[in-house]
Amino acid sequence: MSDIKKFCYLNRKAPYGTVYAWESLEVVLIGAAFDQDCSLVFVDDGVYQLVKDQDTTELGIKNFAPTYSALGDYDIKKIYVEKESLEARGLTLDDLQHLVWEDEDDDWAEKDSIILVSKDELKTVLEEQDVVLSF
């Protein structure tokens, strides 16, 4: 086994209705300190987590969506969103937050973190992982 394991955070649930989305993100932030390979996968209702302009003021609870935009600072560059899940829900990439990371090898250029994948591409992503944490 190599020293670095591939960790995958598998998100299938909508935010706010249940706490899984938020507590999953808390694991990701802690996990980032461990220098493992890290992928986030959003599939089914999990894609709703990344919808932009979330505003919980009227609900009276914490809005945790801004935390997603901090993922780049934690060196998390692989955020896979399943295309079929997005399409079924009538959403496009434009409905999601624009998440980026800065590439130090390319003069700190901002690069997209969200990678739109088809079901077939997702198969390959999942196959490669060593540890899958499901939420």
Place this chain on the structure above:
Amino acid sequence: MSDIKKFCYLNRKAPYGTVYAWESLEVVLIGAAFDQDCSLVFVDDGVYQLVKDQDTTELGIKNFAPTYSALGDYDIKKIYVEKESLEARGLTLDDLQHLVWEDEDDDWAEKDSIILVSKDELKTVLEEQDVVLSF
């Protein structure tokens, strides 16, 4: 408002995977002491609650299914099971427990408690209720 309210216990969840089925039944048993009109409705995965021959020995947890057969003693006579839910799941009435109540006005004859209803008949049952407790 009349003195007697029509209480309906609406069951949509499978047993054992979550506790709702068992804790719903606990409410029904307590509610029976209150002399209100009482109906139980089993729809969607709720129909699984009544499947016969449940055996939790290997799982190592309490088997609460025998409690359903006590419902007749609590004077609970209206147990509605949605036909469409049962059929979709490949089940028939024969797969369910045979639940009965004794009719004191008919020389304590045993009568069936389970009433198989179509979606349309269920509409009428639900329309008549005063209080619906959902599980």
Place this chain on the structure above:
Amino acid sequence: MKFSIQVNEGPYTHESSVSALNFVKAAIEAGHEVFRVFFYHDGVNNGTRYTTPPQDDINIVNTWSELAKANNIDLVVCVAAAQRRGIVDEGEAERNGKDGNNIADGFRISGLGQLIEAGIESDRLVVFGD
């Protein structure tokens, strides 16, 4: 109009506690009475004083306690559900040999009959759950 509320899920874990809180506040603002909130299933976890939610999030347990005090709402935690989940008041601690209790201010532990009674005595029973 007289309302009662049933809450089936724990705070933070599920939105139902927040939905119920917001519904109760709006009902009171509209001049209605909220007679009782009955906490069942994991809803009993709304009634522990041991929670320490993040500073920047709502404190759900305290909000219940304050709302109940200001508006004379009966907050009832189901005893059978509480025993399975470890919510304990003084009486329960004594009966079940526990060395302490964790019930929050304004909540009381009682039987399922309180839910049926709420259904009988209220004009509307509204259930929030999963």
Place this chain on the structure above:
Amino acid sequence: MKFSIQVNEGPYTHESSVSALNFVKAAIEAGHEVFRVFFYHDGVNNGTRYTTPPQDDINIVNTWSELAKANNIDLVVCVAAAQRRGIVDEGEAERNGKDGNNIADGFRISGLGQLIEAGIESDRLVVFGD
């Protein structure tokens, strides 16, 4: 082989605690090592000594405690999840101004890093949840 387990749901409420217990027992019987069980989300409710389940049902909390003691399993309750849900040990009680604690025998409260570490150090991480 070295296993670690993540449990996401509370005892009785969801079958995942029982599934995890049965899986851990079978793994140990087959000669494997169970390094750590990490309790996250409502899973933290497995770690309270305040539960009093019905006499005729399994006592899930005690079963964890006994299993851990007999097989040297590290039972870790996530601190962030525990704070939201009211699971408290002595240290947490002091830090958060609570007048007591409810942690069960054999459980300890620690950070999410323990879950990542379990993922790194174990051959298999198996998640039980809702």
Place this chain on the structure above:
Amino acid sequence: MSTLHTVNKSSYDRNTLETCVSVANKGNEVILIEDGVYSAIKTGNKAGVISDAMGDVNFYILGADLKARGLNESQLIDGIKVVDYSGFVELSVKNDKVTSWL
């Protein structure tokens, strides 16, 4: 007995809304709350669950839950009315009972 139904699950995850609508009586009202609001997006492939039932049942949606999820009124199926919590309470009063589909 007129009924207000509450639905708090996404149609993309569960069949809750479909069951609710299939047994709701003509003239009944449905309010989408919590994750139930996702079912109301007009471009989604489950939009038919609501639009097909719109003639028989009135649909409402809780604005606070819509905003929390980053959605807005322009994305909704036509004819769904956005209400706040006081509107939710009014609907509970106006109907004879509230049935929650959990």
Place this chain on the structure above:
Amino acid sequence: MSTLHTVNKSSYDRNTLETCVSVANKGNEVILIEDGVYSAIKTGNKAGVISDAMGDVNFYILGADLKARGLNESQLIDGIKVVDYSGFVELSVKNDKVTSWL
């Protein structure tokens, strides 16, 4: 990396098994546990989710969960293998990782 997938939800309530099967790679294995066992009834109208995938994926089912729910082996789709918890552990060892579909 061979994978064992666990599914604990009924196909009649959620899309969990469908998603799992749609992204499982050829040769992967799936074990149905908890409420997931209901998806294996051969007379149910969602039986196709399993039977259509049977060529590419191996299906197992946890006997303890099957019995708890009053079901038996004769009701299952042909080709699903019943295992006990030690069989579940063996499948976890045999495959390189376990992915839970929650």
